[in-house]
Amino acid sequence: MIPNFFKIAWRNIIRQKAYTLINIIGLGSGVAVCLIIFVLIQFHLSFDYFHEKxxxxxxxxxxxxxxxxxxxxxxxxxxxxxxxxxxxxxxxxxxxxxxxxxxxxxxxxxxxxxxxxxxxxxxxxxxxxxxxxxxxxxxxxxxxxxxxxxxxxxxxxxxxxxxxxxxxxxxxxxxxxxxxxxxxxxxxxxxxxxxxxxxxxxxxxxxxxxxxxxxxxxxxxxxxxxxxxxxxxxxxxxxxxxxxxxxxxxxxxxxxxxxxxxxxxxxxxxxxHFDVQSGDYSNKSISPQMIKMLWLIALFILIIACVNFINLATAQAVNRAKEVGIRKVLGSNRSQLQIQFLTETMVIVLVSVIVSLGISAIAIPFIGKVLELPLTAGLLWQADVATFLMAMTVGVTLIAGFYPSIVLSGFNPINALKSKLALKTPKGISLRRALVVFQFIVAQGLIICTLIIVKQMHYFTNTSMGFAKNAIVNISVPGDSIGISKIPYLKQRLTSLKGVEQLSISSDIPAGENTNWGMFYFDHSAKQTDFYSIFKLIDDQYLKTYDLKLVAGRNILPSDTIKEFLVNEALVQKLGIRNPQDALNKEMRLGPRNKGVIVGVLKNYHNRSFKNEYAPMMMTSMAKWCSLTNIKLTASTINTTLPDIEKIWAEVYPDYAFDYKFMDEQVAQFYKQENQLASIYTWFAGVAILLSCLGLYGLASFMAVQRIKEVGIRKVLGASVSGIVYLFSKEFVVLIIIGFVIASPITWYLMNKWLQDYTFRIHIRWDTFAMSGFMAISIALATVSFQLIKAALTNPVKSLRSE
Incomplete structure (x- = not known):
């Protein structure tokens, strides 16, 4: 009996090639996304799990x-x-x-x-x-x-x-x-x-x-x-x-x-490994919230894939009505028919799982490269992956195959043989329509999320941080006394190059996450301040190099020791001083001996990422602790100037490897995780749209079969092809709009909450939602047009001849 079930299942699958291919693409894509997410999460969960204690x-x-x-x-x-x-x-x-x-x-x-x-x-x-x-x-x-x-x-x-x-x-x-x-x-x-x-x-x-x-x-x-x-x-x-x-x-x-x-x-x-605030030594930490979000995406995409199968299977039900009728007349009972259809589903799911393995093997190394994780296709050949796939095979077979098997096995044999079947849910929206709405809730939700993340990334990239970052190269010099002593000669050689516009020596760059923080004594106070401040060591050329602006006072004078301080507006405000001018000439002291006076107040700039407020900051000079060279280059001659800088470096520091970083690339690293998140959302949104379109295609196929006689009658009564296509398309547009209306407030709430992590952020505008809705409707109409036009062009004589 069982071998016979598989034989018949395979024959039916081969007979309906287009239907089978669509199902395999849909289920294979859905299972592949779940498998990729499973491998990614398992990799993160395995961090430092191998230690015995x-x-x-x-x-x-x-x-x-x-x-x-x-x-x-x-x-x-x-x-x-x-x-x-x-x-x-x-x-x-x-x-x-x-x-x-x-x-x-x-x-x-x-x-x-x-x-x-x-x-x-x-x-x-x-x-x-x-x-x-x-x-x-x-x-x-x-x-x-x-x-x-x-x-x-x-x-x-x-x-x-x-x-x-x-x-x-x-x-x-x-x-x-x-x-x-x-x-x-x-x-x-x-x-x-x-x-x-x-x-x-x-x-x-x-x-x-x-x-x-x-x-x-x-x-x-x-x-x-x-x-x-x-x-x-x-x-x-x-x-x-x-x-x-x-x-x-x-x-x-x-x-x-x-x-x-x-x-x-x-x-x-x-x-x-999951503490993104404190971080870890690998810089590959992931938050528990992100893991939950990935699981949720995997679940939704799998459900969408199963919904596609259900819609396509029920759309094919009418085409298999006579087969069911004959089987029932010949003695097959309902449970045997259900097992038969579940067997067909299982065979398709098994093939889809094999396809998903191929997709995953190709995609995982690529995703690993984007996320900067050592992910390889070898991670697929593990026992826990095999267990996961077996569970997926059983689960998807039952979820995707149960409802179609109930529908198909429940046909009345007399009506089935007479081709008089009705697959409508009385009163209310049919299950198939409800499932398509669910698909587009998820798809449009992912589209809106992706658009908002991309816009926030665009804001980061194009909003000025308050300092120059383009065409500036940073090179660390040896921090020992010999290396520091060679800096004046290095500066002399580098500033003589035609492509070098400005040069400064400092302890670090203007903005960074790993900065030095400390407390200080202000205005002869016996107690330190009750807040921390960023502390930077600079020279008198630092402000010119990074185009930093003063709102009061002047720049520091050249000095090898701490004598003068620059502070920013945020520090002045923390001290309770309203007018920056009032902060000038006040004493600041670091520890027992390092003291000087405030000679200038800097206009606030983003000294950390856009996630944070302007941090209090003080700058002073101490040459023996400055080992970072900041070189502003002429943008048009960067490629020719860098080799010249490398030659000078080899002369001054022959035992040191030449290594440089562009300032704008270092700033871009602030948002590496967000850019990776945008990439993930874009891929998964694409898969969700693909699967939703397959679901629409299934529903359009179902409608074309169910309403073929209605089309014939309308054409006999004078309806045009365009009129019929418009009539049926309107129903799909309504379903998409319902999905959009449900998805929009949910997505707005979630993304607004995500944006709260950023002190400086975009405002979610209506045009983002409008773009998502327009994209969904356009893609959907393009998907169903073929089936609707095909149905509208059907000869009415052929569709009405059984009447």
Whole structure:
């Protein structure tokens, strides 16, 4: 019996090629979207899940309390004194691993004579830590031991990095590197390949206490934090997260200077990858809300695909009425017919799943490239994916096949053989129409979301941030005393180039997320301010280079030490000063000795992304801490000027790799996640539109079959082809408008809530909704026109001959 069901099912599928192809495209696309989203979410959920002690690993976070707001913010940077303080305060914590995560490191490979053989620039992946890190986390070694990190100037290197530096990782042991042209480190261990699904994308792990990290290893500073300095601990099985947090809070409170309200908390390792506010070392975090949204999109698109199948199957019901009638006359009961039609559905679903695997294998690497994730087609060949696909096959077969099987098996054999069937739902909108409306609610919702996100991205790109960002190149120079001492000569050489318009040396760029924050003493006050301010070191050319405007006072004068300050309007307002002129000549002091007077007030510019308000900011000069070169180029000669800059760089800093960044590209990184989100929404909106159009095609096919005699009568009575097409098209337009009316307020609410995350944002306008509705109606009419015109052109003699 069962083999016979499959044989008949396959014959019917082959006989109705067009119908089968449309179903396979629809279901295959829907299942592919679900599969891609499943693989993407599973990849994120697997981050750092491979560590054996994962349930006892915690990250320490700083809890920031702002005096003028009830909001609480969290950051991964902590006070440098906390790790040592915890050792004393909680001796039960055997493993406490301080971590310093460095960026843009210059690595020189040295030969036996200490001479430079190769030079590399590592933008990320260089960490400083202690042996405790490798007792907490599971990163196995191929050679050497992690215990060597207890001694300064030792380092572990990953297999891939060792092969890049030395050709063969086995040659790495005992070799020496120079870190940032200051500290010579010896390779004492080689780490195995680091998994892709970890937030610790290690390349080089240096012993804490090497070079500048020695200050962090012995620090007594409980007040300041550094975003690059963090800490992980391994809790004993009998110690709870709540107890660790309470001890942390008490320890920090006891050692903080009066007036500082910041505190610390412990965060489980399982939450780190999903904490987009505090971030992680891989910069690939994803919010729980985004995961829920992806699941929701997958569910809706799968439902749309199933709706298509239902509509197409019921549209074909009339064509198979005589087959059902004959089967019933020959003795088939209703349950046998239902099993037969479910078997056909299952065969189509199985083929669709195979097609979805092919689509996913092609799409996943592409999506991985756009999202900057190491996604490969190999992720499809996992046990959990096989389980997911089996569940999808069963689920889709039942959801998509159940209703058509009920409809088809319920035909009256006499009416079926006489071709007198009525598939209408009495009173009210038919199920098929309701399903099409649902499809367009989802499709138009995704279209509106995509349009709003794209408009917000356009706003980010085209709205001035208040400073020049085009044709400006940033190059970091060596930050040691020798590197800094060569800056005047570098400036002299670079400014002589024809394509260089302006040049400045500073600590960092005008806008950034990872900036230095601090408190200060104002106007001879004995207490620090109760708010944090961004702190930048600049020279007297910085304002000209970035075209920053003053609203009061003047620019700072050239100086190698702190003497004068520039502040922005936001800082003046925080101090309660209404007139910027009144802030001039007031004293500012950083710590016990670094003091000067305010000589200028800057017009507010966006010193962070558009998500944030203007932050209070102060600028001053201190040449020995400025190592970023800001070069404004003539836009028309950038391609010819950059090679000249590289030649000069090679002369001044021969041991350093030349690496530059364009300012506008760094600003674009602020909105990388939003641009990725826009790409995802665009793809999924496209799939939803495709599937909705297939659903409309199914409904149009159904109407063409059901109302063929009505068309014949209208044509006999003188109706034109265009009149008939208009009459039937009107019904589809009504369905789309109903979907639009339902989708619009829901989408407006959700996107308005999303926009609240941005201090500077667009206003949702009516034209966005109008564009979405117009697009949906245009695409829908283009989809159904073929079927409607075909029905309208049918010879009325042929359609009425059975009467």
């Amino acid at each position: 994962k349930d006892r690993i915690y990250r320490l976070l700083t809890e920031y309390h702002h005096a003028d707001s009830k909001d609480i913010f969290y950051g991964s940077g902590i006070s440098a004194a906390i790790p040592q303080g915890l050792h004393v305060d909680m001796p039960t914590l055997k493993e406490i691993a301080p971590i310093y995560n460095n960026f843009d490191d210059q690595i020189l490979v040295l030969n036996a004579a200490g001479e430079t053989e190769k030079k590399f620039k590592e933008t990320s992946g260089v960490f400083a830590t202690t042996p405790a890190f490798f007792k907490i986390f599971d990163f196995p070694l191929l050679a050497g031991t992690s215990a060597s990190l207890k001694d300064p100037n030792n380092a572990l290197i990953t297999k891939e990095t060792a092969e890049k530096y030395f050709g063969n990782w086995k040659n790495a042991m005992g070799k020496t590197l120079k870190w940032n042209d200051k500290d010579v480190v010896k390779i004492t261990g080689v780490l195995a390949t680091v998994p892709k699904n970890t937030d610790f994308q290690l390349k080089l792990v240096i012993a804490m206490g090497t070079g500048f990290t020695a200050g962090y290893a012995t620090s007594k500073d409980w007040n300041s934090t550094n975003n690059s300095f963090g800490c992980y601990v391994l809790l004993p099985s009998n110690v709870s997260q709540a107890y660790l947090t309470s001890r942390l809070r008490a320890l920090v409170k006891k050692n903080h200077t009066d007036g500082i309200t910041d505190s610390e908390i412990a965060q489980p390792l399982k939450d780190v």
